[in-house]
Amino acid sequence: MNDQRPLIIIVAIALVGVVLLTKLFLIQVADDSFLKRAERNAIQRVVDHPYRGLVYDRKGNIMVYNNPLFDLMVIPREFSVKDTARFCEIFQISKEQLIEGYTAARKYSPVKPSPLIKQISTTDFARIQDYLIDYPGLFVMTRAVRSYPQPSAANALGYIGEISANQLERDTTKYYRQGDYVGLSGVEGFYEKELRGVKGVKYKMVNVRGVDKGAFKNGEYDTASVAGHNLTSTIDLALQQYGEMLMAGKRGSVVAIEPKTGEVLAMISSPTYDPNLLTGAKFGTNYLELNRDESKPLFNRPIMAMYPPGSIFKIVQSLVGLQMGVLNPNTTYSCNRSLVACHNHPSPVNLFGAVKYSCNPYYHQAYRAMINREVSSNTFKDTELGLNAWREYVLKFGLGGPLGVDLYNEKGGSIPSSNLYDRKYGAGRWKYSTIYSLSIGQGEMLVTPLQMANLAAIFANKGYYYVPHLVKAIDGDPNKIPSQYRTKMDVGVDAHHFDMIQDAMAEAIYGTAARAAIQDITIAGKTGTAQNPQGEDHSVFVAFAPKEDPKIAIAVYVENAGWGGRAAASTASLMIEKYIRGEITRPALEEYVLAGKFM
Template sequence: MNDQRPLTIIVVVVLVGLVLLTKLFLIQVADDSFLKRAERNAIQRVVDHPYRGLVYDRTGKIMVYNNPIFDLMIIPKEFQVRDTARFCEIFRVSKEHLIETYTAARKYSSVKPSTLIKQISTTDFARIQDYLIDYPGLFVMSRSVRSYPQASSANTLGYIGEISGNQLGRDTVKYYRQGDYVGLSGMEGFYEKELRGVKGVKYKMVNVRGVDKGPFKNGEYDTASVAGKNVTSSIDLLLQQYGEMLMAGKRGSVVAIEPKTGEILSMISAPSYDPNVLTGAQFSTNYMLLNKDDTRPLFNRPIMAMYPPGSIFKIVQSLVGLQSGILNVNTTFACNRSLVACHNHPSPVDLFGAIRNSCNPYYHQAFRAIINREVSSNTFKDTEIGLNEWRESVMKFGLGSPLGLDMFNEKGGSIPSSKLYDRVYGAGRWKYSTIYSLSIGQGEMLVTPLQMANLAAVFANKGYYYTPHLIKAIDGNTDNIPEEFRTKHEVGVDAHHFDMVQDAMAQAIYGTAARAVIKDIEIAGKTGTAQNPQGEDHSVFIAFAPKSDPKIAIAVYVENAGWGGRAAASIASLMIEKYLRGEVTRLELEEYVRVGKFM
């Protein structure tokens, strides 16, 4: 019995040894999961963020470029600081921020890096770099932010900022990660996919303390980032800067378009701001200050502000009446001021005279003829039918809905329908006398400054327009721009009807906008004075030039500046001269606009 014990023990030991050897074989040879776990613990995946594409103006001038910045990273397990007050003084952070950020980093991982301070400028980096050796566990990663060589076109170019949780949730392709920067407005937002580039990835070996030990497998699995595509904007930077100078101290909009292409030459929202303030570490602070500013510099007036068009809408009324056959060039009405107020001019007037003299009573009577055509025995029903048909014709001019600009948050204005008046007054309880203010571009009608400029392009082109857009080329290729910006939109009015209208607009500026006259450049234009119940009326002017071969169509809207022939017409005329000649010779008019004493 005793002689069998050693044998039993030997057998057990051998069996246990075989089991352990088998298990070890499976772990080390057959199963590589433990190897992969070990590699994951020893390998850090570092995202290589690409440079965003640059933005140029139509002449090749740089508008947006990338500026290097630095994120201060922390590895909590290695981080040591003896004098907290001195640390906070050197790195210009509060003690509360240091504690909060360190705690969050340690909670995430004690050996993996987290961001301690974001977006350190090159100036601040130069100041702190000599102190980094005194604080184990700190190192710097380089990134880039946008920079603007000219303090111009802020609302047009837009800005970038850290991605929000909602945006991450909408990222179906999972391109972005928390902490990434994306375009949030303007061209930066709309062309985010083109500008952002493609991320790269680098894998590096680290020891248990997170110290970099070089690339993993000699960089075999690394991928290089690809810079974003460069974008050429349709903006003419010199014209844009000149317009911004003219609009300084005012509220309103200027939009200039190249009629033959729909390319936006200038888009000014006043007041605006220096786009450089929404870059770098002070983004949040400066954004809050701008957002609280009573002048609303972040509000992009050319595409978001909606106003009554005023008398410029009389041109649309004329063309709708001509196309429908209700009006012709010889249609004459008396300037009956018992119907609606008007200024002094000869009476009666034909259609040419009505446009030239901006006769309110003429359009009161003409609009009534367009609306009340006695197609029904019921007067109320007749007005409803006529209004809806009129609205369909008007909306073909790009009014009443967004035009489709390559920018987010574009408003569409409002061209009222019978449903609106049914809702306000009740079905069958309104008629022409309720809506006659629409005849002169007032009442419930609203348009945006962009739509006004597009109207000027329609008049210049004799009946068509291209969707206004800010893109001219992507990576130098004009064929890359979206097809919708190369599609012609007809407004449904025969081209020959525009001949008389253009002639009348050319004559109109000698009567209502004499300041707009430029020697040797024939301008066709129309003034407007939009009523404002809260204060002084708004000054409105649209124009195109040269009349025989239009190269620029423009709309100017200056809030609380009174009659359109003063502020708006003067600004438009100066910008036309600047664009067509490259310089301005009427320095007295420029000073008149700059000082801004229009009343």
């Protein structure tokens, strides 16, 4: 038995050896999971961010393009610094910034890359790139920020910025990651999905010091990014720039529309700002300064400012009255100034004269005829029913709610209903004498400059409009824009009612806005003066031209500039001439507008 012990020991050792060899074989040959783990430890997954789509104006001029910048990324677990002072000197950041950036990155993930220093310029990148080898866990990711060759249309184009935590939570597609950039306003925000493109991924080998050793498996698993779609804007850049020049030193809006399509030719918010300020590393600082500016350059007045429309609303009143059958071209009222103030003009006037001379008492009486239809024996109830019926007509003109322009945060104004007055005065406790200011576009009525320009387009088109929009094609294809911008909207007023109204608007130019007349171009327009309890009244003007074949509809709203024939009509006239003729033949009028400083 003792003689067999060595043999048993040898067999046991042999069996153990076989087991160990078998296990080793399984680990190294049959099972590649350990190999894959090793490979992952030596592989960096780098997201390839696509270039955002470019934005052109309607004539093919570039409005927005991409400018390459670099983000210094850090993988916290691999990152180490022996000499903090030298690191901060090389990368030109403070010790506090380094600690803050590293802490935020480690909180996000100790093994995933996060931005440590954002938006490094090409010049600074050239200076630091040779030092990256000295710091494991660092690498550079190429980014693109927006650049604007012409500092125009800032409020319409919008800007991009780093995605917020709330936006990340709402991202059900899981497209975005911390540190990504996203459109935050304007066209950039509304068309984010079209502009952003498709991300790619690259896998690269790195050694223990984090030095790039080339593509993993020759790029077999890499996917290329796909650039975003290019947008052709409806904006006429030359017209936009000219309008911004005219509005310098003023507070207000100019919106010009091509009536037959709803394409926005110019959208000017004044005061404005240079869109290049909201790009690059100084985005945060510049944004705070702009946001604190008392003139509110970030406030997009064409779609967000709401004002009483003033006398321009008399055109809507005329058309509604004609369609309701309450008015006809021969309906005549006296200019009874005991009802409401008015300026000197012949009296009495028919509907043509009421439009031409902008007669306030006429519309006071005409509106009362529309509202108090004697459909009820109760005067209060009669007014309520009349107001609600009238309101249904007015809403079809694109008032009382957002039009649906391709920009976020559009306001809808207000066309008051009986519910509003019931809450304000009590049910059955108000009547026509309570609401008569609506007859001339005052009171609780509010509209935006965009809605005013759309009214001008409706007057030009004799009863229809297309929802105003700022993008006319995606990758050159006009059929790719949202269908709502290719759908005709009818306002429910017969086309023949517009004939007399257009003629009266053309005559009105020589009555209340003679300065706006252009030789050989017939303008149909309407001035307005919106009351302002806080100071000088606001100057309002809407128009379209040429009257025979309208190419442009426009609304100008200049705050604190007085009556509409002053600043607003002159500005609109110059814009019309610039668009139709391509040049200005009235330098004296241009000087008159530029001299007006109303802020």
